[in-house]
Amino acid sequence: MKNKIEKAKSLEELQALYTETFGKNGTMTAKLKTMATLSNEERAKVNAENTELRQLFKDKQSELENAALNAKLATEYVDVTLDCEPEQRGTLHPLTQSLKELSAIMESFGFTLWTGPEIEDDWHNFTALNTPEYHPARDMQDSFFVENGNVVRTQTSSIQIRAMEKVGVPIKMFAIGSTYRKEWDATHAPMFGQMEGLYVDKNVTMSDLIATMRALLSRFFERDIEIRIRPSYFPFTEPSVEFDMKWDNGKWLEIAGAGMVHPNVLKNCNVNPDEYQGFAFGFGWDRMAMLKYNLDDIRPIYDGDIRWLKNNGF
Ligand code: DAH
Numbered sequence: 001m002k003n004k005i006e007k008a009k010s011l012e013e014l015q016a017l018y019t020e021t022f023g024k025n026g027t028m029t030a031k032l033k034t035m036a037t038l039s040n041e042e043r044a045k046v047n048a049e050n051t052e053l054r055q056l057f058k059d060k061q062s063e064l065e066n067a068a069l070n071a072k073l074a075t076e077y078v079d080v081t082l083d084c085e086p087e088q089r090g091t092l093h094p095l096t097q098s099l100k101e102l103s104a105i106m107e108s109f110g111f112t113l114w115t116g117p118e119i120e121d122d123w124h125n126f127t128a129l130n131t132p133e134y135h136p137a138r139d140m141q142d143s144f145f146v147e148n149g150n151v152v153r154t155q156t157s158s159i160q161i162r163a164m165e166k167v168g169v170p171i172k173m174f175a176i177g178s179t180y181r182k183e184w185d186a187t188h189a190p191m192f193g194q195m196e197g198l199y200v201d202k203n204v205t206m207s208d209l210i211a212t213m214r215a216l217l218s219r220f221f222e223r224d225i226e227i228r229i230r231p232s233y234f235p236f237t238e239p240s241v242e243f244d245m246k247w248d249n250g251k252w253l254e255i256a257g258a259g260m261v262h263p264n265v266l267k268n269c270n271v272n273p274d275e276y277q278g279f280a281f282g283f284g285w286d287r288m289a290m291l292k293y294n295l296d297d298i299r300p301i302y303d304g305d306i307r308w309l310k311n312n313g314f
Pocket of ligand 1 (some may be wrong): 129154155157196197234236237256257258261279280281283292
């Protein structure tokens, strides 16, 4: 038996030998049962054998357990010195960055942020903005119509109406969000971003509009921005203007529509135009982001491809 124990190759094999020796019908168990009939001398011999075998089993067991552990360590180790992929840190998308910057600037000017639904009813998107049904100006915007005569809002101007209906005047609000029109090329996406500003009070003038626009652009682009205004047309403003801004290459870029809020718009919101007047402006803030970050194609901005973002330094 000693020999067998010595040669056991696995814990299972050792367990079998143990049962063979100390089990119910084991050889040693049988010997121990005869103890009472043995002489002192023989008894001492059996005892010694018993102790020796038990020790042998114990030693062999720890030897086999160690071997099993070592085998496991040899195959299942983790090499902590191996190089691993560098940690990837996320960054804010350029549009998100611009949205936050523009919002912070408007808030610092005392304008309050308003939001509105992206599926808008005819009243807020058109009619209240002095653009009744069959008004030719509706064609200025290729609208996506949904059920019940609603549209996916074509302009954030709808939020001017919602805000004035809710809190009246005086009001100094802005809104920034997504707008939708049927167009899709390098410079137009069917979903794009607009920002809207509205300031109505008793002494608001065109000069306030010009100063606000200039300060806003200069803060956003972090340098003094030269602007000019041209006469334009929007149903919801009178007079209406278009803002241009002088870009690095000396060219004038058309960037925003604006004007003095049309009396009809004020009336539609139960505001007396003889008492109150104000300015409003609206522009594509995703275009502002493109200018600020030197991006020339609007499409990848909305693709969500991280490789493009990384290649452009975001
Ligand atoms: N809503 C206009 C557009 O989408 C932009 C605009 C022009 C907004 C003049 C205004 C405004 O608030 O006064 O083209």
